[in-house]
Amino acid sequence: NAGVTQTPKFQVLKTGQSMTLQCAQDMNHNSMYWYRQDPGMGLRLIYYSASEGTTDKGEVPNGYNVSRLNKREFSLRLESAAPSQTSVYFCASSRTLGNQPQHFGDGTRLSIL
Amino acid sequence: DQQVKQNSPSLSVQEGRISILNCDYTNSMFDYFLWYKKYPAEGPTFLISISSIKDKNEDGRFTVFLNKSAKHLSLHIVPSQPGDSAVYFCAASWKGAQKLVFGQGTRLTINP
Numbered sequence: 001n002a003g004v005t006q007t008p009k010f011q012v013l014k015t016g017q018s019m020t021l022q023c024a025q026d027m028n029h030n031s032m033y034w035y036r037q038d039p040g041m042g043l044r045l046i047y048y049s050a051s052e053g054t055t056d057k058g059e060v061p062n063g064y065n066v067s068r069l070n071k072r073e074f075s076l077r078l079e080s081a082a083p084s085q086t087s088v089y090f091c092a093s094s095r096t097l098g099n100q101p102q103h104f105g106d107g108t109r110l111s112i113l
Numbered sequence: 114d115q116q117v118k119q120n121s122p123s124l125s126v127q128e129g130r131i132s133i134l135n136c137d138y139t140n141s142m143f144d145y146f147l148w149y150k151k152y153p154a155e156g157p158t159f160l161i162s163i164s165s166i167k168d169k170n171e172d173g174r175f176t177v178f179l180n181k182s183a184k185h186l187s188l189h190i191v192p193s194q195p196g197d198s199a200v201y202f203c204a205a206s207w208k209g210a211q212k213l214v215f216g217q218g219t220r221l222t223i224n225p
Contacts (some may be wrong), residue, residue, distance in 0.1 A: 004156070043157070045212045048211055056211065064183060065165075101159040103159065107156055
């Protein structure tokens with residue numbers, strides 16, 4: 001089983017460019033999440049989707065938008081990339097919100113020049 | 114405000130010995146705790162969890178202990194193996210919460 005698949009794995013952008021990070025899960029999970037990981041700061045939640053058709057802001061949503069395309073897919077969009085958005089982005093999914101293990105993809109390493 | 118803290122950025126342990134990773138939390142609402150393991154260039158992998166109604170949960174070589182009065186949890190790995198070298202994150206949540214709150218991570222190195 002693939003679990004959670006993220007594309008692309010690496011990307012370099014120039015300031016101001018836009019980009020969409022893709023995520024798909026094959027575990028029939030209801031809830032999906034986008035995190036960013038920065039050195040010394042753990043994982044911080046950007047946006048989440050409790051179920052198909054709903055999305056909500058997390059801890060650090062500014063500069064991002066999301067789309068829950070269907071139950072399997074949850075994309076993250078940077079409309080105008082900034083150097084501060086250089087990070088590793090992880091998508092995760094879980095059966096439901098709350099007290100559930102989340103299962104993570106392998107990440108997208110994004111550099112904004 | 115860092116609600117989940119891992120105060121040791123790194124830990125080095127000899128192969129075969131016990132590794133103990135620590136985590137402190139401040140939010141009394143947390144009632145579910147998890148440990149994740151992360152290798153370079155991979156996503157975090159779920160290891161073990163514990164509910165606040167328990168004070169210990171065991172899975173093979175991994176045991177998590179929860180001390181609610183001290184707001185402290187720990188992960189014990191016995192015996193430690195070279196493949197255990199990774200970054201370990203603790204995380205916390207409560208029923209109905211929309212997210213896990215992660216600590217900063219501890220890099221564990223197992224020396225032969």
